Amino acid sequence: MVTAKIQPATHRDWKCEFEIDPDNVFLNHASFGPVTRRGRMAAESLIKRWGHLTPGLDVDDETFAMLASAKARFARLIGAKDDRIGFAPNTSYGLNAVLWGLGLTKGERILLPQIEFPALVYAVKNIAKKLDLKIEPLPCPKGFLEIETLEKALSQTSAVLAISYVQYFNGYRYDLKTITDLCHAKGCFVLVDAIQGVGSVPLEAEQIGIDALACGAQKWLFGQTGAGFFYISSRPIRAVEPLESGWLSVDWGYRFEDLKEWNKPGFEDGRRWETGTYPFFSIRFAETGLAVLEECGKQQVWAIIQSLLDQLISDLEGTQYRVAFERGPDHRSGILALTGPRIRELYEHLKAHKIHTSFREGTIRVSPHFHNTVEEIARLVERIRQFEGNE
Ligand SMILES: Cc1ncc(COP(=O)(O)O)c(C=O)c1O
Incomplete structure (x- = not known):
């Protein structure tokens, strides 16, 4: 179970790390994250240095050090070692790289919950078609995959379970430990879309x-x-080999003066999957965002998000709006879906008043982060009450 309490000593005002117009209440991190102040400054400085060609600028040294730092931050964030991490332009790329690296063969089964974000769905459908695999859609009548359903599916030999850590619209968080233990007992590989x-x-x-x-x-x-x-993982239940390779999948020692060598040793770590020149700017942005997150600390981030959502649930009492999908504390996440009368109109009303949420599968998806404040949640509820009053 994930539990955390806000530590008052470290509960500082994180708003100063962002430059969001104060008129706006941004509660839509499940869609996209705002640029941090540090991210904007880092990007500006990078553009300036590369544009002006500042004396002494050594692009290779600077950029590869920055890549290593970003990778270490990704690794710490998920409790892994950096050598197990590869850069990817998006979630879908990583899901595909793993699926195609598994050496799946005709007739093997991929388990896929029937309620899933399309990133997994289309990646699985494509590989299944091309390799003649069998997709086993797992029913989710309650909006999520129940453990009993998984157990039943695993009674037949299954190669892979493809599943999200957190459901994109209802915010259901899976107990990945229980799921992984069950799958591994049956030799089934667990691939997770972890973005939410x-x-x-x-x-x-x-x-x-x-x-x-x-x-x-x-x-x-x-x-x-x-x-x-x-x-x-360093000990996956089934080996994963990169399907693609490129000049940056092999070790040049970060010295690129003699590139005629055809027999360079391949990297042993996550770089085996990395093929060509990196998106330095994007990774620099990510590195600064991760730095801010790390300063707050992942337990603290989670504690703040939970307390904001608790406040929202309690402030909504007495209104016609409520949490659309009830779940126990072990299955909560940063996403909370709201339902009630004229829900689409309420969403538009909030948007018109600069309260940013998203509308997904007939509900309003609220997704605060650690920089949000109790005052912002109060503003959201105030607007909801105002909307009700205008009915
Ligand atoms: C669960 C989930 N997976 C993946 C994505 C996005 O995938 P990608 O990073 O490949 O665009 C989203 C949202 O955009 C999502 O909610």
Whole structure:
């Protein structure tokens, strides 16, 4: 169970790390993360240095050191070692890299919950079609995959379970430890789309034993687009080999003066999956976002998010609006879906008043982060009450 209490000593005002117009209440991190002040400054400085060609600028030294730092931060965030991490432009790339690296053969089964974000769905459908695999859709009548359903599915030999850590619209967080233990007992590989959990809810990937995960940095990690990562365990239940290779998958010792060598040794770590020149700007953004998150600390981030959502639930009492999907404390996340009368109109009303949420599958998705404040949650509820009053 993930439990955490806000530590008053470290509960500082994180707003100063952002430059969000104070008129706005941004509660939409499940869609995208705002640029941090540090991210903006880092990008500006990078543009300036590369534009002016500042004397002494050594692009290779600077950028590769920055890549290593970003990778270490990704690793710490998910409780893994940096050598198990590869950069990926988005979640989908990482999911595909792992799926294609598994050497699946005709007739093997992939388990896929029937309620899933399309990133997994389309990646699985594509590989299944091309390799003649069997997709086993797992029913989710309650909006999530129940353990009994998984157990039943695992009674037949299954190669992979493909599942999200946190459901994108109802915020259901899976107990990945229980799921992984069950799957491993039957030799089934666990591949996780982690983008809606990592950065808001703590995850210890290595400890839990999940085989692989993929995560973009554009949402809860304040990384903007183009910089994500994937993780592959050092002891996966089934080997994963890169399907692609490129000149940066092999070790040049970061010295690029003699490139005629055709027999360079390949990297042994996550760089084996990395093929060509990196999106330095995007990764720099991600690195700054991750730095801010790390300063707060993942337990503290989670504690703040939970307390904000607790406040929201309690302040909504007496209104016609309520949590759309009830779940126990072990399955909570940074996403809370709201339902009630004229819900779409309420969403538009909030938007018109600069309260940023998103509308997903007929509900309003609220997704605060650690920089949000009790006052902002109060403003959201005030607008909801105002909307009700105008009925
Ligand atoms: C669960 C989940 N997976 C993946 C994505 C995005 O995938 P990608 O990073 O490949 O664009 C989203 C949202 O955009 C999501 O909610």
